[in-house]
Amino acid sequence: MFRLIFSIYLLLYFRYAEGDTLAYIQSRIIGHWVExxxxxxxxxxxxxxxxxxQMAEKLLRCKGFEGKSAYAVTAWAAAMITSYYFVSSAxxxxxxxxGIIVTAATIAIxxxxxxxxxxxxSAPSFWRKCYPRLLQLLLLFQFLGIGSGVTxxxxxxxxxxxxxxxxxxxxxxxxxxxxxxxxxRLFAMRCYLMARTQKKGLGEKAFEQMVPAGGSKCLLFxxxxxxxLLFxxxSLYHLLGSTPHKGESALKYFQxxxxxxxFNGKPNRAAxxxxxxxxxxxxNLPQFAQExxxxxxxxxxxxxxxxxxxxxxxxxxxxxxxxxxxxxxxSIEANYTDYQDMGDTIANATIRNNTLRYSYGETYWWWxxxxxx
Numbered sequence: 001m002f003r004l005i006f007s008i009y010l011l012l013y014f015r016y017a018e019g020d021t022l023a024y025i026q027s028r029i030i031g032h033w034v035e036x037x038x039x040x041x042x043x044x045x046x047x048x049x050x051x052x053x054q055m056a057e058k059l060l061r062c063k064g065f066e067g068k069s070a071y072a073v074t075a076w077a078a079a080m081i082t083s084y085y086f087v088s089s090a091x092x093x094x095x096x097x098x099g100i101i102v103t104a105a106t107i108a109i110x111x112x113x114x115x116x117x118x119x120x121x122s123a124p125s126f127w128r129k130c131y132p133r134l135l136q137l138l139l140l141f142q143f144l145g146i147g148s149g150v151t152x153x154x155x156x157x158x159x160x161x162x163x164x165x166x167x168x169x170x171x172x173x174x175x176x177x178x179x180x181x182x183x184x185r186l187f188a189m190r191c192y193l194m195a196r197t198q199k200k201g202l203g204e205k206a207f208e209q210m211v212p213a214g215g216s217k218c219l220l221f222x223x224x225x226x227x228x229l230l231f232x233x234x235s236l237y238h239l240l241g242s243t244p245h246k247g248e249s250a251l252k253y254f255q256x257x258x259x260x261x262x263f264n265g266k267p268n269r270a271a272x273x274x275x276x277x278x279x280x281x282x283x284n285l286p287q288f289a290q291e292x293x294x295x296x297x298x299x300x301x302x303x304x305x306x307x308x309x310x311x312x313x314x315x316x317x318x319x320x321x322x323x324x325x326x327x328x329x330x331s332i333e334a335n336y337t338d339y340q341d342m343g344d345t346i347a348n349a350t351i352r353n354n355t356l357r358y359s360y361g362e363t364y365w366w367w368x369x370x371x372x373x
Contacts, residue, residue: 002133006071006140007050010078013144014042018082020158021150027229028085036162045081049074066110068136072103075140079147087149095147102143109135153181160189161230169197182210184218185227191219191277192236195270202273203306206280208362213372216278217250240271254278258295267295276309283368285316289325303329311336311364339365 014022019038022045026034056070076099083095109132156176163172172193176186187209194205212218221233237243240257248256258275261268272295279288292300292309299305305313305327313327314336339360346352353370360366 002068002071002137003050003054005137006074007046009137009141009144010049010074011042011046013078014045014082015039017145018148018150020155020162021082021086021148023162024158024229025081025085033165033229033232035166049077066107068110068133069103069107071136072099072106072140072143075099075102075144076147079144079149083147083149086151086154091149095149098143098147102139105139106136109139151181152176152179153183153186156181157183157186157189157230160186160193164189164193164231164235169193177209180210182212184212184214185222185230187212187218188221188236189231191274192221192231192239195239195273200306201269202277203309205308206277207308207364207367211281211367211371215250215373216254216281218281219254219274219278220244220250240274241268251278251282258291262295272296273306280308280312280364285312286320286324288312289316289320289323293325300325300327303327305329307332308364312368315365315368335363336365339363 015038019036019042022041023034023036023038026041053070053074056073057067060070061067076095079095079099080092083091087095112132153176156179159175160172163169163175172190190209191202191206195202198204221227221231221236223233227233240254241261242253242257244250244253254271254275255278257268257271261271276288276292276295279285279291289312292305292313296305296309300313303310310327310329310332313325314329314332317323317325317327318336339356342359343352343356346355356366357370
């Protein structure tokens with residue numbers, strides 16, 4: 001029963017907690033992206049580890065040692081496998097020390113249970129027989145749950161990339177949607193997702209997510225080996241219609257892509273939206289307003305810009321002494337007035353920041369004032 005329960009837990013651990021990690025490890029070993037097969041990977045590695053643990057258990061028993069210590073080593077191996085590519089050498093050392101301690105505790109619990117069951121005062125009850133094994137299982141489960149060094153943010157990056165690769169866009173949207181954790185890599189992949197799938201483009205959704213520090217360069221995929229195994233940057237370059245030149249800044253690259261797209265019979269909306277979003281990330285509202293008038297003159301005149309472009313235009317009109325664009329959207333303007341009125345009632349800067357974030361944290365206005373630089 002011990003082996004069965006531990007095997008089921010290990011299988012579920014590899015399938016649901018670390019399925020994305022196993023797919024990435026396979027990609028690292030092979031050298032290119034591998035389509036995730038979470039159940040197959042979990043079953044294969046679970047069977048392999050349990051088979052080794054079972055042989056080790058029999059060998060230990062033959063030598064007169066506590067056989068269940070083999071499963072403590074198996075738990076350590078599982079945590080090491082899933083953590084190896086994501087943590088420092090110091091963490092692996094700490095994990096090994098913790099594994100030794102857990103193994104020793106497993107042995108101690110096993111011997112303690114045996115000593116109590118051999119007492120002559122009474123026959124051992126079912127509980128007295130089982131509770132040492134239950135304690136050992138709980139210890140191993142806790143060690144596995146805590147031991148994996150893969151952070152939530154790394155899981156979000158892996159799962160978002162795998163969802164993009166397999167075309168499961170709805171799953172990508174829901175990955176880490178309630179978390180404040182973000183990174184330039186995760187932000188860039190989410191923006192790509194929005195540009196590809198949103199009817200109104202990137203300007204409708206870009207600032208709904210957490211925005212990392214770094215400005216417009218956060219829209220580009222990192223140029224490292226990890227990104228090539230997750231989701232290649234060529235996908236973004238194909239979407240925008242050009243690749244960056246050597247030494248070209250991110251903003252200049254997006255500007256060039258938008259400019260090139262304007263010569264086509266059907267402008268590349270993704271390239272234009274990336275450029276305008278890049279300007280917003282740089283907080284360059286005057287140039288944003290100028291370029292929006294150039295690329296979206298009809299939408300400006302009709303007051304039908306995507307949400308975040310409209311919010312930026314309203315903000316620009318309020319803070320610029322001589323605005324070049326007179327954008328009107330009554331609902332967004334009323335919302336901005338409420339935002340200002342709420343902020344004016346709170347004198348303490350920290351409380352004002354937190355209060356406005358709760359009510360207006362998904363607006364460009366809040367990010368422009370309080371977001372990361």
